[in-house]
Amino acid sequence: MSRDASSTSSSDRLLRPRRRALLGLGAAGLLGLSGCGFRPLYGRADPVDGAVAAELGAIDVARIPERTGQLMRRALQQRLWAGGQSSPRYTLTAFPSFGVEQEGIRPDGLPTRMRYTATANWWLTTNEVPPQPVANGTERTLDAFDLPDNQFFAADAARDAMVTRLVDQMADDIVTRLAVRFRGQDAG
Structure with missing residues (x-):
């Protein structure tokens, strides 16, 4: 394999944007929970x-x-x-x-x-x-x-x-x- 060739398969390259989108949706979901009054039970945030x-x-x-x-x-x-x-x-x-x-x-x-x-x-x-x-x-x-x-x-x-x-x-x-x-x- 040459130095210019990537060791990442084409399927991994296709999944990366999906993983980023899922992580973004997960983070948005967690932020949305804070808006509805969700708080961790043992947290010290407030x-x-x-x-x-x-x-x-x-x-x-x-x-x-x-x-x-x-x-x-x-x-x-x-x-x-x-x-x-x-x-x-x-x-x-x-x-x-x-x-x-x-x-x-x-x-x-x-x-x-x-x-x-x-x-x-x-x-x-x-x-x-x-x-x-x-x-x-x-x-x-x-x-x-x-x-x-x-x-x-x-x-x-x-x-x-x-x-x-x-x-x-x-x-x-x-x-x-x-x-x-x-x-x-x-x-x-």
């Missing part, structure tokens, strides 16, 4: 977002019993206090529970897969005396893991990873609902 982060930072998470409760409390604290922690004005109480279901049964009757359904009932109250309810809800999520034959450590590790994923998802859902609630208060 004072409302800072106000939401301040409200989330003022939430204290009550202790949750058992190991999964400890994991959930830590996950909630990390998400709520991501913008900084201030003196608590609210208390978040959550109670996770787990249901287990066997899937993929072998001919000898042993399961080859376990599915967990996690449910977290939660409520947010003020720290006033008496406490006033602010918000409440129930979050549900599910996940599963395989049970390999004669690999007990692998099954335990897979179960622990799955429980962590479930707890993280429930914490994300709770904090998202709270952020939407506080954003609605600021907008209203």
Whole structure:
């Protein structure tokens, strides 16, 4: 191939203008979303977002019993206090529970897969005396893991990873609902 010859195929040359047009349309679409009131939930572009982060930072998470409760409390604290922690004005109480279901049964009757359904009932109250309810809800999520034959450590590790994923998802859902609630208060 000579130095003057291009290594780009003719089909690539034909697609370049289309790609530019699609990128331009995508950018225009994103700019159009800002005109209809769309804002990222956790962004810091305007004072409302800072106000939401301040409200989330003022939430204290009550202790949750058992190991999964400890994991959930830590996950909630990390998400709520991501913008900084201030003196608590609210208390978040959550109670996770787990249901287990066997899937993929072998001919000898042993399961080859376990599915967990996690449910977290939660409520947010003020720290006033008496406490006033602010918000409440129930979050549900599910996940599963395989049970390999004669690999007990692998099954335990897979179960622990799955429980962590479930707890993280429930914490994300709770904090998202709270952020939407506080954003609605600021907008209203």
